[in-house]
Amino acid sequence: MISSDPKQVKAICFDRIHIENQTSLNIARKNGAYAFLPTVLKDFDNERIVDEVKKSGLRGRGGAGFPTGLKWSFVPRNTGKPTYLLCNADEGEPGTFKDRDIMRFDPHLLIEGMIMAGFALGVHDAYIYIRGEFLHEANVMDAAIEEAYAANLLGENILGSNFSMNLTVHRGAGAYICGEETALIESLEGRPGRPRFKPPFPAIEGFYRCPTVVNNVETLATIPAILEFGGDWHAAIGVPNNTGMKIFSVSGHVNKPGNYEVPMGTSLKVLIEEYCGGLQHGTVPKVIIPGGSSTPWLVAEHYDTPLTYDAMMKAGSMLGSGAIIVMDETADVIALTRRLAHFYAHESCGQCSPCREGTGWLERVMTRVENGQGCEEDLTVLHDAATHMAGRTICALADGAAAPILSLLKHFPDEVRERLMEKAA
């Protein structure tokens, strides 16, 4: 059970995750799922819900950290067009694996969050866009949705109210870029996932050119607790401007990799040492990628940084989706950078030249450097290509591709030069 005392809260999204068979509606209901929904449908209205979510300080958990309540408030009312709610479950950022656990272990939490969000926004059709590889998770969600329909938690006149909403699971088919919200919309319209120019933002013109809200799984799964206990309750967890709990997916060279939900503001060091059992080798990490592979690297001196959007930005990186990739002293950072360069080149959708061409250049030059066929000038080429790509494209994939390259050159220039010398000899 989630404590009504913000100081006592141990988990929000993962509160029921360890309960066996929580995927079944009966068991989920016994443990509190949908218990507060009738109150929301009866006593809350759009304004009150958006107000509570604004007050909660909840920021989007998918990576951008944009205030959820504010995003919702941009949706125009009475346009004569339908408003759509899309759940972004594309979870493809290397290092991220939190949404998968919510969906496969507690699908009803996500459904409940989507019903509440849909009610607030006047949505009649909502979709969960889930990455194609998550076949098991899609099947779990489908089964849970079927049970929810049978119990009148979805469909027409939900629990006897005037509110009706459909929910459909839609599988992607293997394209990282579809996690970008406008690419996700393109994909959901049956097209290749190529990001759209913004503005117009999806809140004004999104799915089929109608007002659309796209929220991450973890964001939506936080809504039921915010409405039950109040925005102020949520705002009292964590630290100001970085409120609530956050799931961190920790992987790489730690002894106990996994998902850990902790209050925002917990330090990186505490998370890695107390929750993740410390590093596999040594005591100080060589590199920490704090928010998924697209975020700039942190190094040993940043080990005490608090896990907040603001502190990560101050340290020169981003909290992103909370995907922390840890590398200890044994890591070959050149090989890792080459591998990530390959990833971005593979995943570039190809519509913007700086990204399409630039990601290819970064991969080719990094491959050369890794194989000992590089030269000093390659460092300049890498730096120039990376800086000229970032910020010059429709979406942020190019920035993501540039981040590991620029981080490598910033933190480990000697190691790169050593590799050049070593192989040249």
Added chain:
Amino acid sequence: MSSEENVCFSPSRLQEIDVLVKKYPGKRSALLPVLHMAQKDFGYLSMPVQQLVADTLGLRLMVVREVVTFYTMFREKPCGTYLLEVCTNAGCMLNGGNELLAHMTESLGIQVGETTPDGMFTVTEVECAGACAGAPVVQINNAYHEKVDAAYIDAFITKVKGDQL
């Protein structure tokens, strides 16, 4: 099968597609799900199968082709009975993903992307599977297997080969 010219969906599949199309504001939205169904039914998306999908949804073949070639999960060529997809991205790479992939291709005697001559196994390298706590991750026919090592894969291969006899 898909090598034949006259491919068609089963009546129950067509019924399923009818229901599916109604869930979206436009029927083109059903394209990805229908391609998943077609790949499941026919093994891979040959040109006749892509034409069938286009005809079923009233789309031009080019529209279907554009989508098929954009998304990595859609295959235009047949693969082995067991598709082994190894993640070698950051989390898996740091925990032996590359070594595992090398072991698999070596022991099966094929290159990455190839199928064994008996048509049983295809080995490919994939991008982050989104399960990095279980690194290295191998998807076998789209089911996730986590913390996989050489012994696990060897046992799997021996087992399915035995089942085949």
